[in-house]
Amino acid sequence: MSQAVALKINGVERQVLAGATQTLLEVLRDQLGLTGSKRGCNQGVCGACTVMVDGRPVRGCLSLAANCEGSEITTVEGLAPAGKLTPVQQALIDSGAVQCGFCTSGMVISAHWLLQRNEKPDSDEIRRTLSGNLCRCSGYRKIVEAVASAVEGGKA
């Protein structure tokens, strides 16, 4: 049964109609056209759907939209609203750390959250934080280097 759900997405109040078993990821992509978050495994393993709910990264594919009523959701689109990239996003480009790009938005969300909490994470902390985001191009090294360079840039 569909019901109206109020969500605050990237700072904007939205009303969506969601079925009881419909995921946040489906609503973001199919109803709201926010296709930055990707559907990979749909089982919470790959991390391509990672978004922030109330400030914490979670799996969009394992979050039921109806259960997010009243929550604040940040997707990758919300990190650079005016087209001005975050240091992590810019560093990924500068480091050539994007191959096919499918994992990138989830990586950006996880890395962004880390740098919000900890201005100077070391390489181990970066790797641990990104361990829930799989890159099937296996471009991990450049991704970790890119996040480290955003740390050095000092303005997460």
Next chain:
Amino acid sequence: MNDATEFLRPRSIDEAVAMLAAHEDARPLAGGATLVAMLNAGLIEPDAIVSLSGIEELRGIQAQENGGLRIGAMTRHAETAASALFRDGQQVVPHAAGQIANMPVRNMGTMGGSISFADPAIDYPPALTAAGAEIEIAGPGGTRRVPCGEFFLDWYTTALEPGELVAAIHVPPAPAGSVGHYEKLARVSGDYAIVSVALVLAMDGGLCSAAQIAVGACGPVPIRLAAAEEALVGSSLDAETLAWGGAMLAEASDPVDDVRGSADYRRRVIPRLLAKAVAAARAKMIEEAA
């Protein structure tokens, strides 16, 4: 997707229990890490989803007067892992919580949801078993408390009856001066355990004064064996004693062959992982004494 499914938002445990009872195939939704994955895979088609998110009584960790802890069923793994309330050997629980899956999943998954699914390869069942925890179950007839040994019954099977849900997990005080350690062998970070060993250990004058050991991922339920613990207590935890205790646990285990490892491999790993866990626990004792 089942269009007929209802989404319900109870505000109390009693209301949630009534909703579960009123539907043929209602499922309580905790953090979603397991239930929604099953929905997405088409493995379940409940007629109602009863969200536990709005129930305040299910949240948070509270220290009890006797040194025990009451962990609300909706407490997320990330909260448990970061909690400073766990003392002595109770720390086996947050140590295990921090090794579940990965950061975004730890931000979602809850202790109640995790143990209700009771996959034998997950991290809480051995940790809670070693800690001597009890599970508080709420249902139509009120609440009851059962020890882990009576809660985890078989593969993916718990003592929960239809209409019941986990309300809280009670972790008793650990022996004074004990340490807790959770040793997990997995193929990669975030995977399920191939074998895990949860440990509450205390030493007094160079001899082991308390040992609570549970082995995970090596059978339908965690393995806790009084004889193995008795073998360690009073010893200096020398290699021979640990090999003997480990052999008893391996003998009592009932692992299967799966993608993560063969049953034979798991049996061989158990004594080694026990020795590794004990070494790590002893290192923590030295660290804490320093």
